[in-house]
Amino acid sequence: xxxxxxxxLARVDRADEVGIASHRADGTLRPFVTIWAVRVGDxxxxxxxxxxxxxxxxxxxxxxxxxxxxxxxTREIRFEASHDDxxxxxxxxxxxxxxxxxxxxxxSVVGPAVRSVTxxxxxxx
Numbered sequence: 001x002x003x004x005x006x007x008x009l010a011r012v013d014r015a016d017e018v019g020i021a022s023h024r025a026d027g028t029l030r031p032f033v034t035i036w037a038v039r040v041g042d043x044x045x046x047x048x049x050x051x052x053x054x055x056x057x058x059x060x061x062x063x064x065x066x067x068x069x070x071x072x073x074t075r076e077i078r079f080e081a082s083h084d085d086x087x088x089x090x091x092x093x094x095x096x097x098x099x100x101x102x103x104x105x106x107x108s109v110v111g112p113a114v115r116s117v118t119x120x121x122x123x124x125x
Contacts, residue, residue, distance in 0.1 A: 002123040004042060011071035012039045013097075019069035020046060020121075022059040022079070029067050030059060036109060037070070037121070038093035044068070045082060045090045048117035049108040057117055068121055076125040082118040090118060 004012075012018065019032030033056040037046050048057035060066060060079045068077045082090070091110040098106050108114075 002125060004044065004123055008070070008073070008075065008123075009039050009042065009044070011073070012037055012044050015070050016098075019074075020056060020060070020066065021069075022056070022063035022066035024063070032067070032069055036094070036098060037068075038090060038097055040086060040089045040093050043086075044121040045086070045093070046119045046121055047090070047094070047109045047114045049114070051114075052117050054117075057119075060119060065124065068123075075123050078122045078124050080120040080122055082115075082120050084115075086120075087115045087118065 015037070017034045018037040020035055020037075021029040021032045024030055035046060035049075035056065037044055039045075048054040052058070063079070065076070065078050067074045069075075094106060094110050098109070
């Protein structure tokens with residue numbers, strides 16, 4: 001199994017936004033959607049600020065694979081459900097990285113309401 005390089009993890013740390021895309025049935029990537037991403041240890045996590053009906057989230061879960069673009073580089077990925085024991089750390093990472101945008105905005109990606117829409121992003125290539 002592949003893992004993130006130190007450079008890729010640093011790029012996620014530095015980037016305010018990343019691009020995320022899921023694969024279509026024919027294997028091509030859909031257009032990239034700009035979202036927030038955080039690093040927890042050697043893992044990268046995404047949350048759907050608008051719940052499970054958000055288009056990118058539904059497509060990611062349905063496809064299971066896609067691409068993550070950050071810092072001018074794209075990496076093939078797999079979308080996985082997160083484990084329950086990581087949510088406090090993911091909340092803390094979102095707060096550390098994005099609190100400067102204010103509580104209303106950060107509040108959309110932290111707390112119990114978004115735990116079910118948290119995806120771990122795992123490199124596959």
